[in-house]
Amino acid sequence: KINSVSEAILKVLRVDPLKWIDSIITVYVVQEPPRLEEALNCIIDLSKEGESSPDLIEKSLKYLLFLVPADKLFDVALGMYQLPLALSIGRRSQKDPKDFEPFLEHLVKLSEIERQYQINDHLQRYPQALKCLYENESVKSEVFLEYMKKYQLYKEAVVISSVPLQYRDQVYDCVINGFGDYLALKGDHFSAVCLFKRSKNWSKVLLSSIH
Numbered sequence: 001k002i003n004s005v006s007e008a009i010l011k012v013l014r015v016d017p018l019k020w021i022d023s024i025i026t027v028y029v030v031q032e033p034p035r036l037e038e039a040l041n042c043i044i045d046l047s048k049e050g051e052s053s054p055d056l057i058e059k060s061l062k063y064l065l066f067l068v069p070a071d072k073l074f075d076v077a078l079g080m081y082q083l084p085l086a087l088s089i090g091r092r093s094q095k096d097p098k099d100f101e102p103f104l105e106h107l108v109k110l111s112e113i114e115r116q117y118q119i120n121d122h123l124q125r126y127p128q129a130l131k132c133l134y135e136n137e138s139v140k141s142e143v144f145l146e147y148m149k150k151y152q153l154y155k156e157a158v159v160i161s162s163v164p165l166q167y168r169d170q171v172y173d174c175v176i177n178g179f180g181d182y183l184a185l186k187g188d189h190f191s192a193v194c195l196f197k198r199s200k201n202w203s204k205v206l207l208s209s210i211h
C-alpha cells in the first residue's frame with residue numbers, strides 16, 4: 001500500500017523537481033524495497049540541470065546520506081557504474097580512502113565491459129558478471145565456463161549463451177553438457193538426458209539413461 005501512495009505523491013512532486021527534490025528523495029527511500037537507484041538518479045539529474053546550483057546538489061546528497069548509510073549508497077552507486085558519484089559518497093562516509101580510492105582508480109583504467117565485470121563480481125552479482133564475461137571478446141570461453149561452474153550458474157549460462165556470438169563458437173553446447181553433468185551428479189538423470197539430447201551428446205545420453 002505504501003508504494004501505491006508513494007507513486008501518487010511522486011506524480012505531484014515531479015511537477016517541480018527542483019523545488020521538491022528532498023521530498024522526492026524521501027519518497028524513494030521509504031518505499032518497500034527502497035528505490036535507492038532512483039534516489040541517486042535524482043542527484044545525477046540535478047548535476048545535468050543547468051539551473052541546479054552546486055550547493056543544491058551538495059545539499060541533496062547530504063540529505064540522502066542522512067537517510068541511508070553511506071556504505072550502502074556507495075555500493076548502489078558502484079552498481080550503477082557511476083564511479084564519480086561513488087567516489088563522492090565514499091569521501092563522505094566513514095570509509096578509509098585506502099579502502100575504495102585505489103579500487104575506483106583501477107576501475108577507471110579498464111574497458112567498459114571489464115569494468116562492469118569487476119564491479120558485478122565485487123558486489124557478488126554473479127549472474128551479471130557471468131554475462132560480462134560472455135560478452136567480453138578478450139575473455140576465453142574457458143574462463144566463462146569455469147565461472148559458471150564456480151557459482152553453479154547453469155540456468156543463467158544457458159540463457160546467456162543462447163545468444164550466438166562469433167567468438168563463442170560451441171559454448172552453448174558446452175554449457176548444456178556442463179549443466180547435464182551437474183544434474184546427473186545431483187541424481188536428476190531424466191533432466192540430464194534431456195540436456196544431452198539437446199547437445200546431441202549421444203554417449204552421455206546412453207550413460208545417463210542406464211541410471
